[in-house]
Amino acid sequence: MTITITAFERSPDGGKGLARDTRVRWALEEVGQPYEVRLVSFGAMKEPAHLALHPFGQIPTYEEGDLALFETGSIVFHIAERQAGLLPDDANARARAITWMFAALNTVEPPILELVTARLLEGDKPWREERLPLVEARVRSRLKQLSARLGDSDWLDGAFSAGDLMMVSVLLRLRSSGILDEFPNLAAYVARGEARPAYKRAFAAQWAINAGTPPTG
Amino acid sequence: MTITITAFERSPDGGKGLARDTRVRWALEEVGQPYEVRLVSFGAMKEPAHLALHPFGQIPTYEEGDLALFETGSIVFHIAERQAGLLPDDANARARAITWMFAALNTVEPPILELVTARLLEGDKPWREERLPLVEARVRSRLKQLSARLGDSDWLDGAFSAGDLMMVSVLLRLRSSGILDEFPNLAAYVARGEARPAYKRAFAAQWAINAGTPPTG
Numbered sequence: 001m002t003i004t005i006t007a008f009e010r011s012p013d014g015g016k017g018l019a020r021d022t023r024v025r026w027a028l029e030e031v032g033q034p035y036e037v038r039l040v041s042f043g044a045m046k047e048p049a050h051l052a053l054h055p056f057g058q059i060p061t062y063e064e065g066d067l068a069l070f071e072t073g074s075i076v077f078h079i080a081e082r083q084a085g086l087l088p089d090d091a092n093a094r095a096r097a098i099t100w101m102f103a104a105l106n107t108v109e110p111p112i113l114e115l116v117t118a119r120l121l122e123g124d125k126p127w128r129e130e131r132l133p134l135v136e137a138r139v140r141s142r143l144k145q146l147s148a149r150l151g152d153s154d155w156l157d158g159a160f161s162a163g164d165l166m167m168v169s170v171l172l173r174l175r176s177s178g179i180l181d182e183f184p185n186l187a188a189y190v191a192r193g194e195a196r197p198a199y200k201r202a203f204a205a206q207w208a209i210n211a212g213t214p215p216t217g
Numbered sequence: 218m219t220i221t222i223t224a225f226e227r228s229p230d231g232g233k234g235l236a237r238d239t240r241v242r243w244a245l246e247e248v249g250q251p252y253e254v255r256l257v258s259f260g261a262m263k264e265p266a267h268l269a270l271h272p273f274g275q276i277p278t279y280e281e282g283d284l285a286l287f288e289t290g291s292i293v294f295h296i297a298e299r300q301a302g303l304l305p306d307d308a309n310a311r312a313r314a315i316t317w318m319f320a321a322l323n324t325v326e327p328p329i330l331e332l333v334t335a336r337l338l339e340g341d342k343p344w345r346e347e348r349l350p351l352v353e354a355r356v357r358s359r360l361k362q363l364s365a366r367l368g369d370s371d372w373l374d375g376a377f378s379a380g381d382l383m384m385v386s387v388l389l390r391l392r393s394s395g396i397l398d399e400f401p402n403l404a405a406y407v408a409r410g411e412a413r414p415a416y417k418r419a420f421a422a423q424w425a426i427n428a429g430t431p432p433t434g
Binding site: 051055056057058066067069070071072073074077078092095096098099101102103105106107109110113114117121122125126127130131134138142145146148149 | 309
């Protein structure tokens with residue numbers, strides 16, 4: 001059955017791979033699942049046809065026959081549950097890998113999104129300079145805990161899993177801030193993720209669409 | 218096998234049920250699963266014994282024999298996957314219910330957390346008054362989309378599911394702001410959640426611990 005995902009017609013990051021379709025592409029590449037992509041403009045994302053697929057007017061979405069999903073975490077989990085390669089077979093190890101997916105999205109990503117918001121959406125506000133260090137401190141606090149847990153392991157819990165895919169994807173958003181490099185084991189962890197052939201194919205696929213478009217953020 | 222969760226020895230909300238153990242208690246009550254609770258002080262949450270269970274030093278955690286989990290989304294999903302009552306049997310409906318869990322935690326909760334942060338952690342900053350409307354506008358933007366999708370349905374996708382449990386729990390954090398009441402169908406949705414016997418038992422269980430402790434936030 002054909003799988004179709006949506007992606008930005010023109011990604012705001014100009015092809016850095018930070019748009020969330022890259023996470024879904026990466027998961028599909030890890031399990032060896034071919035897919036098609038439908039590009040959506042910013043205008044079309046807020047129109048009824050796309051809102052029927054994604055109530056918050058975002059990308060990516062996932063369509064497979066009668067099934068339509070939104071929300072990156074859910075899509076990656078759906079892929080991971082149906083095909084081998086992203087979740088361990090052992091029940092307890094599987095539950096822990098899912099835990100890291102949620103931790104990436106609900107514990108580590110929110111302060112990182114706050115930092116992105118502080119820089120972009122509130123970058124012209126008078127409080128920018130005084131407030132940024134507070135937001136960065138909240139990011140560092142989480143990274144310090146994550147770094148302590150990872151230690152010198154390659155991945156968060158045994159073999160590479162959907163939990164690592166999501167955590168690496170979330171941490172990638174920090175690279176331009178320089179904060180990631182303050183935690184060498186996390187920087188090396190992200191680099192290990194980027195070195196995976198499946199990630200490289202996912203990155204290249206979004207780059208082929210977005211290369212040369214000037215970033216807006 | 219005995220299930221043990223952790224909760225605040227003294228919840229910062231003084232018993233309003235907003236601490237995240239309430240979400241796990243609610244899930245356990247929905248499926249009729251007895252559980253034990255170990256209370257943890259703020260100091261103990263940052264010590265090695267608790268950090269071994271929860272790398273970010275938070276509550277709740279979940280222990281069941283050899284299995285130890287953290288992260289509310291993951292714990293609720295684990296409960297929902299193993300016992301009937303929180304996920305539909307139909308594969309597509311199940312995937313959509315999981316989608317709403319992730320949407321609650323990664324799309325709706327982050328702007329709500331930003332609002333909580335703006336009020337509490339940055340409540341004494343000079344930018345408070347000018348910045349709060351911006352943060353509130355981001356919350357309203359998401360709620361408007363959620364309200365449009367819910368329409369006049371009782372729940373987000375057919376019967377009550379773990380997706381509704383999580384969405385109602387996330388929206389409850391907004392009640393004191395008054396913003397929830399600007400969207401009557403969402404306010405009624407949250408009230409439907411609170412009216413469920415399982416929610417009432419979960420709320421009462423945390424209230425029995427926290428009642429009378431002055432809220433710190």
